[in-house]
Each structure stands twice: as C-alpha cells, then as structure tokens.
Amino acid sequence: MSLKCWQSLAAKPRLFQAKEIALIAALDKFRRMVAASFSHVRAWVFDLDNTLYPPEARLFDQIEVRMTDFVQRALGVDRAEADRLRASYWARYGTTLAGLMNEHGVDPGPYLYEVHEIGLSHLDPDPDLAAAIQRLPGRRIVYTNGSKPYAERVLAARGLTGIFDAVYGVEHAGFRPKPEQAAFEAVFALDGLAPEEGAMFEDDIRNLAAPHAMGMRTVHVGPEPLPHPHIHHHTSDLAGFLSQLG
Ligand SMILES: [Mg+2]
Numbered sequence: 001m002s003l004k005c006w007q008s009l010a011a012k013p014r015l016f017q018a019k020e021i022a023l024i025a026a027l028d029k030f031r032r033m034v035a036a037s038f039s040h041v042r043a044w045v046f047d048l049d050n051t052l053y054p055p056e057a058r059l060f061d062q063i064e065v066r067m068t069d070f071v072q073r074a075l076g077v078d079r080a081e082a083d084r085l086r087a088s089y090w091a092r093y094g095t096t097l098a099g100l101m102n103e104h105g106v107d108p109g110p111y112l113y114e115v116h117e118i119g120l121s122h123l124d125p126d127p128d129l130a131a132a133i134q135r136l137p138g139r140r141i142v143y144t145n146g147s148k149p150y151a152e153r154v155l156a157a158r159g160l161t162g163i164f165d166a167v168y169g170v171e172h173a174g175f176r177p178k179p180e181q182a183a184f185e186a187v188f189a190l191d192g193l194a195p196e197e198g199a200m201f202e203d204d205i206r207n208l209a210a211p212h213a214m215g216m217r218t219v220h221v222g223p224e225p226l227p228h229p230h231i232h233h234h235t236s237d238l239a240g241f242l243s244q245l246g
Contacts, residue, residue, distance in 0.1 A: 031244045034233065038245050041217055042138035043191075043198040046164075047178075048151050049144065050203040051221045051238070053123050053158055062118040067096050070114055074106055094177035094206070095145050101175060108175045116150035125159030132242035134163050138197075142167045143187055145177045145207075166191055178202075181210035188214075201238065205231060 046052055049059060064086065072082035089099020100106035133140055141164060144151050148169035155161050170176075172190055173183035188195055195214035202208050205226050208218040212230035219241065220226060225234040235241035 035245050037232070038199060038217060040197060041199045043141065043193045044133070044136045044138065045141045045143050045193070045198055045200045045211075045216075046133075047144060047200075047202040047204070047207065047221075048142055048146060048154055051201055052129070052142070052160065053126075053154065055203070055223065057122040059118060059120070059122065059154075063115055066115040066118065070111055071096070071100065074100065074111075075104060094179050095170065097170065097175065098177045108171070112147040112150070112169075112171070116147060116153075120153060120157040123154065123157035125157075126239065127159060129158070129239040129242075130160055130163055132239045133160070136242065136245070139165045139191070139193065141165060141191060141193070143178075143184075144168070145170050147171060178204075178207040179210055181213065184210050184214065 053059070067086045068079065068082045071077070071086050072079055075082065075085070077085070085099070086096045089096045089103075093099045093102060097106070097108055097111055100111065101108060142151055142155065144167075146169055148167050148171065151167050151169055152161070155164070155167070168187045168190070170183075173180075173186040176183040176186065178184065184195075187193075188198075195211065195216050198211070198215075199217035199219060200208060200211035201219045201221050202211075203220070203222045205220055205228055208220060208228075209230045212218045212232075218230060218232045220231045220234045221236075221238050221241075222234070223236050227234075233241070
C-alpha cells in the first residue's frame, strides 16, 4: 500500500480504517488472482474496432453508412433493403462482407477499401494504453475483421503504431470472418501462435467463443459485462485491466 494511502487511512476513525484495510486487501488479492490467470500467456491478441478505441468514437456509424451505400449499388436495391441486408448478413455471417461474398460473389477488395475510407478525427492518442500494451510479455497482435490498411490508420490515430508484432485483417483469413473458428485458425497458423498460450481481447462476445474453445484466455472489452461461459473476464477499461497484469 502506498504512503499516501496509509496517510489517508490514518486520518479516519478506527472502524473505517479496519474496513478500508480489509477492502484494499480483498481488492489486492483479486488483482493477484487475475494476474495469475494470465501468467502463462505469451501471445496477446487484440481486436481493433471498439476494443483498441472506445465505442464513443462511433466509427461504425460512418462505416455502416458506407456499407449500405456499397450494398445498394452492388445489388441494385433500394436503401431500406440495402440496410436490412447489411444488418442481416452481419448477424448471419459475422460480417456484411461474408454475406455479400457467399450470396452474391462480391469482390472483397473494392468493398474493404470503400467502407473503411472514413474520418478518424474522433480518435485520440492513448499513451496509457500504449504503455500498458508495451509492458505485456511475449507477442502482441491485432486481429480485425476489417482490413490491415484500415487497422494501421486506426492504430496511428491512437498512437499505437509500432507496438504490435503483427497486424492481421480479414484478408489474412481468406476473407473468412471472426467468429468462424477456421478464421482464427488461419490467422494463428500464419503467425505461429499457440492458442493455449494466448489471450483474446474483444468487444463482440460472439468472437470470444472460438478462442475459448481453442484454449485461450478470453476478455470481453465493453461498457457493460455480458456474462457467458466463454468469457473469462470483462473490463470497461482496457489500459487499467492490462496494467494490473504486471
Ligand atoms: Mg470490435
């Protein structure tokens, strides 16, 4: 416990001192238990969107408009139908792109370029997150259902360039998306990553099922916990969560 913490406790009545000491000890014990559950981890895999930046940036508001534009033009449907298909393919296939490829033979290259041409002015550098990620032992990886060029733009806007050993996009899994286990297997094989020594950080809980089944430690990153058997931990503060692992 820090000197400042003891000084603040010493100024309080004894009953409160005892309660606070017990609470601090319990929190410290919990922190050590969480840290112990990651002691075997040598590969840290991070999703990108709404995981390495806060959902308040609302980048998907921009991306979804561009996805609907693309669907409308590529399939020759009206806007309402394009919006419905965008959402239903996302729910059914994991990404809108996978639905477009499977059901309409759409070329993924132009789609990925077009939907990710968005403004990133809502993103700020996050030095605390950068420092926490840099302290992690072993390989540090980004794996997104977006494209690698888009991921690199986002990482630059967050001040996270150069701290990851590799950045993988949906193109590295042959355009098969998370949550398909085959997509994770393709990317992890490419990287030489052993899942049983890995941890996966994600905002979309669907994308933690396969990593859990493959033996990874799973962390849901989001504003609210969504308890599920394939989620080991939840945090709304990724930098804070990573800091307690050291
Ligand atoms: Mg995400």
